[in-house]
Amino acid sequence: MSAGRAGELGQSADRVRAHILRRANAAGNNGAHIAPSLCEAEILTVLFQEVLYKNEEDRTDPARDRFILSKGHGALGYYAAMYEAGMITEGEFFSFEVNGGNFPGQPSKHPEHRIEYSSGSLGLGLSYGIGLARSEACRRHPFRVFVYMGDGELNEGTIWESAMYAGFHKLSNIVGIVDHNSMQSDGASSDILLFDIAGMWKACGWAVVPCDGHDPEQLLSAFSAAHEDRPLLILAETVKGRGVPFMENAAEWHHSRLTDAQLEEALAAIERDRQYNHGNQ
Amino acid sequence: MSILGQRGTLGITLADLAKDEPRVVALTADLRNTSGLDRFAAAFPDRFFNVGIAEQNMIGIAAGLAAGGNIPFAATFSNFASLRACEQIRHFMSYMRENVKLVGFGAGFSMGMFGVTHYAVEDLAAIRAMNDIVILSPSDGLSVYKAVRAAALHEGPVYLRLTGVMNSKIIYKEDYDFQIGKAVVLPGGGGEIAILAAGSLLNAAMGAAGLLEERDGIAATVADVHTIKPIDGELLDRLSGCELIVTVEEHGTVGGLASAVSEYYAAKGKRPRQLPIGVSGPYQNAGDYAYMLEQYGLTEKAIYEKIIVALAK
Numbered sequence: 001m002s003a004g005r006a007g008e009l010g011q012s013a014d015r016v017r018a019h020i021l022r023r024a025n026a027a028g029n030n031g032a033h034i035a036p037s038l039c040e041a042e043i044l045t046v047l048f049q050e051v052l053y054k055n056e057e058d059r060t061d062p063a064r065d066r067f068i069l070s071k072g073h074g075a076l077g078y079y080a081a082m083y084e085a086g087m088i089t090e091g092e093f094f095s096f097e098v099n100g101g102n103f104p105g106q107p108s109k110h111p112e113h114r115i116e117y118s119s120g121s122l123g124l125g126l127s128y129g130i131g132l133a134r135s136e137a138c139r140r141h142p143f144r145v146f147v148y149m150g151d152g153e154l155n156e157g158t159i160w161e162s163a164m165y166a167g168f169h170k171l172s173n174i175v176g177i178v179d180h181n182s183m184q185s186d187g188a189s190s191d192i193l194l195f196d197i198a199g200m201w202k203a204c205g206w207a208v209v210p211c212d213g214h215d216p217e218q219l220l221s222a223f224s225a226a227h228e229d230r231p232l233l234i235l236a237e238t239v240k241g242r243g244v245p246f247m248e249n250a251a252e253w254h255h256s257r258l259t260d261a262q263l264e265e266a267l268a269a270i271e272r273d274r275q276y277n278h279g280n281q
Numbered sequence: 282m283s284i285l286g287q288r289g290t291l292g293i294t295l296a297d298l299a300k301d302e303p304r305v306v307a308l309t310a311d312l313r314n315t316s317g318l319d320r321f322a323a324a325f326p327d328r329f330f331n332v333g334i335a336e337q338n339m340i341g342i343a344a345g346l347a348a349g350g351n352i353p354f355a356a357t358f359s360n361f362a363s364l365r366a367c368e369q370i371r372h373f374m375s376y377m378r379e380n381v382k383l384v385g386f387g388a389g390f391s392m393g394m395f396g397v398t399h400y401a402v403e404d405l406a407a408i409r410a411m412n413d414i415v416i417l418s419p420s421d422g423l424s425v426y427k428a429v430r431a432a433a434l435h436e437g438p439v440y441l442r443l444t445g446v447m448n449s450k451i452i453y454k455e456d457y458d459f460q461i462g463k464a465v466v467l468p469g470g471g472g473e474i475a476i477l478a479a480g481s482l483l484n485a486a487m488g489a490a491g492l493l494e495e496r497d498g499i500a501a502t503v504a505d506v507h508t509i510k511p512i513d514g515e516l517l518d519r520l521s522g523c524e525l526i527v528t529v530e531e532h533g534t535v536g537g538l539a540s541a542v543s544e545y546y547a548a549k550g551k552r553p554r555q556l557p558i559g560v561s562g563p564y565q566n567a568g569d570y571a572y573m574l575e576q577y578g579l580t581e582k583a584i585y586e587k588i589i590v591a592l593a594k
Contacts, residue, residue, distance in 0.1 A: 109377055116348075118377050121368060127338045128373070131345015131353075134330070136304060138349055158369075161338035 007278055009049065009216035012084055013041040014274045017243045018267055019080035019093070025263040027097045032105065035241035035253035036150065037077030039181045039213070043236050044081035046219040047146060047177075054087060060111045063141035066132050068117045070125025071150035071179060072106035073255070078148075079103055087114050123156025125149065126176065130166055133173050148177045152184030155193050160204070166231045167205025174231040175223070176206070179213065181240035187251045198235055206233040213238035243270050285317075286447035287481070288386050290425040292317030295354055296324050298433055305433060308343050308355040310336045316356040316386060336366040340381065344373035347380040352433055358392070359385030359442060363404035374438035375411035382432045386443040388418075389480065389531030389560075390573035393446075397567060402560045406536020408440045409510055415461060416510040418442040418530075418538075420483040421452040424507055427459035435461060442509075444531050445481030446570050452483060452505070464513040469494075470502035473524040474588070475553075477506045479538045485574070486529040488581025489588060497589070501527075512541040521546070523553040527588055531579060534559040556591045558584055 017038055024032040047067070048054075055061035069078050076096060083093035092113060095101040102113050106120035119125055129147040132138060138145075153159065166174050178197060182189050198208045207227035211218040213236030222234045240254075241247030244266040258266070285293070299305045299321060308330040309316045322329040330346075332339045336357055343353040355362075362385040363370065373379050385404055392399035408414055415435060419428040425443065432439040457465065464477070467487065474493070478486035483505050493499040502523075504516060520526060530538040539557030546552035560577050567573070574580055578587065 118372070121372055124341055124369065124372055127341020127369075128345040128348070130338075131342040131347070132349045133345070134342070135346045135349020136351050158335075158337040158341070161333070161335035162341065165332055165335070165338060165342070 006216045009045055010042070011274060011278055012049065013045040013216070014243065014270055016041040016045055016077070016080045016084045017270050019083055020076050021244070021258060021263055021266050021270075023076060023080065023093070023096045024258045025260065026094075027257070029257055030097050030105070031255055031257040032076050032097065033073040033255050034076070034258060035247050035250070036071070036074050036181070037080065038244060038247065039179060039238040039240050039242045040074050040077035040081065041242070042214045042216055042219060043148075043177060043179065043238070044077060045084065046216050046223065048081050048085035048087060050220055051223045052146065053143065059114055062137055063143055065143050066116050066129070066145045068125045068129045068145065068147045069107055069119050070122070070147055071153055072119030072122070074148065074150070074179070075105060075107045078107065082114060122150070122153040123158045126159060126162035126166070129174055130162055130171060133171050138173065142173065144173050144175060146175045146177065148179065150184075151178055151180045151182065151189060151197060154178065154197065155184075160200070163201060163204040163206065170205070170229045171231050172227060172229050176201075176231065176233040178233065178235050179238050180235055181238045183240040183249060183251065185251070185254050201233045201235070206231050208233045208235055210235040210237065212236070214242060243273055245269055285422065286449065287419070287422070287425045287443040287445055288315070288317035289447070290317070290422045291356065291384060291386065291429060291443065292320045294426045294429040296321045298430060299325050299328065302352065302433060304350060304352045306330065306346055306351045306353050308332060308339050308353055310334055310339045310357040310361070312357055316384070318356060336361045337369050340366045340369035340373055340383065343381045343383075344377065344379040352380060352382065354382045354384055354429075356384035356386060358399060359388035359401035359404050360399060363401065363407050363440075367407050370408060370414070370440075371411050374414055378413055378437060380437060382439045382441060384441045384443065388442045389444045390577075391444060391446050391570055393569040393573065394567060397564045402531070402533045403536070404442065405509055405532050405538070406540070409536060409541065413437060414510065415439045415508070416442065417461070417507055418444070418479040418509055419507050420479070420481055420505050421449060423451075423453040424459065424505070428507060431459055431461050442480065449481050450484045452487070459507070462508045462511045462513060464516045465505040465507065466516070467503045467505065470500050472500040472502065474499060474501040474527065474592075475520045475523050476501050476503045476527045476529060477538065477542065478503065478529040479506045479509060480531050482529050482531050482579060485579060485581040485584055489584035492581065492585040493588065506538060509538055509541055512545055514545060517542065517545050521549060521551050521553060525556060525588070525591060526553040527556045527558060527584075527591075529579075529584060530559045532559050534561050556587065558587055
C-alpha cells in the first residue's frame with residue numbers, strides 16, 4: 001500500500017470519529033458507547049475499505065465475507081465505519097438509536113442492512129463465526145469470517161471454548177480481531193482481570209499478529225499476514241476513546257451522553273489531530 | 282425401535298434423514314456414542330461436529346451453521362443443553378431465530394445413578410419461557426422418529442426433549458399422523474377425566490387409566506401431548522367440560538406441561554379442575570430410574586392413587 005493510501009485511510013478514520021461523535025450527540029440523553037467506538041476507527045476503516053469482500057449491489061451476496069461484531073457495545077463505531085465506507089446510507093446511519101429502528105445501541109441481525117449478527121451479550125460471536133465458517137454456504141462460496149472482540153470480552157469463558165475449537169480444527173478462514181484497549185467497563189483491566197492475551201490465543205493454536213490498532217499500514221499488513229493452516233488473531237493495541245483527549249482511558253466515557261459543548265470540543269481535538277498527522281489538506 | 286431407547290432411535294433417524302436432506306448436520310458435546318450419533322458420525326464424518334465438553338460453544342456453532350444454510354441437530358444431556366447453555370438458547374434460537382434443533386436427551390430421571398446434576402426437571406420451564414421455540418417431547422421410538430423428521434421440516438428453532446431408558450414400552454405399534462402442535466388422543470376413554478401426558482411417562486399414564494377403568498369403571502381420555510409448545514388449544518377446548526384434567530410429566534410441576542395447560546385455561550370462562558402430576562419438592566438422593574420415578578410418585582400406581590384422591594375431593 002502506498003503511503004498516500006495509508007494517509008487517506010487515516011483521514012477516513014478521523015471522519016469515522018466525527019461521525020461517531022455527532023451521532024452520540026444526536027442520541028441525546030440515551031447516550032452511546034462513545035469511547036469503545038472511537039478506538040475501533042482505524043481497524044474497521046482498513047477492514048471495510050481494503051480487506052472485506054462485499055458486494056456493492058447485493059448486500060446478501062452469499063459469497064460476501066462475514067463481519068461479526070462480538071463486542072456489541074462497539075456498535076456506533078461499526079455503523080460509522082460502514083457509513084464512511086459507503087456500505088450503508090446516511091438514512092440508515094442516522095437512524096442510530098431511533099426507537100424501533102434497525103441500528104440500535106447494540107447490533108441486531110439484518111443482513112439486508114449489512115448487520116450479520118446480533119450482539120450485546122459478550123463472548124458469543126466467535127462460536128457463531130465458527131458455524132458460518134463451516135457451513136454449507138461457506139463450502140459453496142468460500143468466504144472469510146472476521147470476528148471482532150474486545151479485550152474485556154475475553155473474560156467470558158465461552159470465548160475460550162470457541163478459541164480452542166477453531167485452533168484445533170485449523171479454521172484458517174477465520175480472522176479474529178482483539179481490540180486491546182486495556183480498559184473495560186469498570187476501568188483498567190490491570191485492576192480487574194489481566195492475563196497474557198497473545199499467549200492464550202497461541203496456546204489455542206492461533207497465529208497471533210500484534211500491531212498498532214491505530215496505524216493503517218500496520219493493520220493492513222496484519223490482515224494480510226500469512227497464517228497458513230491456522231486461524232489468524234490480530235491483536236490490535238488501541239487506546240479507548242482515541243482521538244479525544246478528555247475521553248482517552250477515561251472509564252466514564254465507556255457509555256455516556258455528549259453535550260453540544262463537549263461535541264464541539266471533541267471535534268476540534270480530532271481536527272487538531274488530523275492537521276498534525278496529515279497536514280492541512 | 283423402543284428397545285434402542287430414544288437416543289438410539291435419534292441416531293438411526295438422523296442418519297436416515299441425512300441421506301435425503303444434505304443440509305442436515307449433527308453436533309454433540311463429547312457424547313457421540315451416548316447420544317446415539319455414532320452411526321451418523323461414521324456415515325457422514327464431514328457433517329458431524331464433536332465440539333468437546335462445551336455446550337455453549339455447541340449452540341453458537343449450530344446457530345452459525347444454520348445461518349449458513351444447514352439444518353443442525355445439536356445433542357447433549359438435557360440439563361446441560363438447557364441450563365448450562367441457557368443464554369445461548371435465548372440468544373441464538375429465540376432472539377436471532379436461527380434454525381437450530383436442540384436435542385436434550387436423558388431428560389427427567391433417566392440418568393439414574395449419575396445423580397441430580399444429570400437429571401433434567403427444569404429444562405421445559407427455562408425454554409418454554411422463550412419466544413418462538415417449538416418444544417417436542419415424544420413418548421416412544423416411533424414418535425421420536427416422527428418428531429425428528431417434523432423438527433427438520435419445521436422452519437425455525439426446536440427443542441426436542443428425549444426421556445426414558447432402553448427397553449421402554451412401545452406405544453405406537455402402527456403408523457400414525459404426527460403433527461407439531463396436535464396432541465394424539467389415544468383410543469378409548471371419553472369420560473369426565475382426561476389424562477394428558479408427555480414423554481415416555483405416557484406409558485404410566487396409560488397404565489393409570491387402565492386401573493381406573495378396571496377398578497373403578499372410570500373411562501379416562503388419555504392424550505399424548507408430544508408438543509409442549511405450542512400447546513394444543515383445540516384439544517384443551519374440547520376437554521374444557523371435563524371434571525378433572527390430569528397432567529403427567531417427568532418435569533417439575535412449575536413451567537412444564539402442567540403450567541402450559543393451566544396458562545391456556547387461565548383466560549377461559551370454563552375450565553376443568555387440574556391435577557398436576559410431576560416433580561416437586563427437594564432433590565432426593567439418587568437412585569436408578571425406576572426408583573426415582575417411585576420416589577416422586579410417577580409410577581402408574583401412584584398416578585392412579587393421586588387421581589382417586591383428587592376425585593374424592
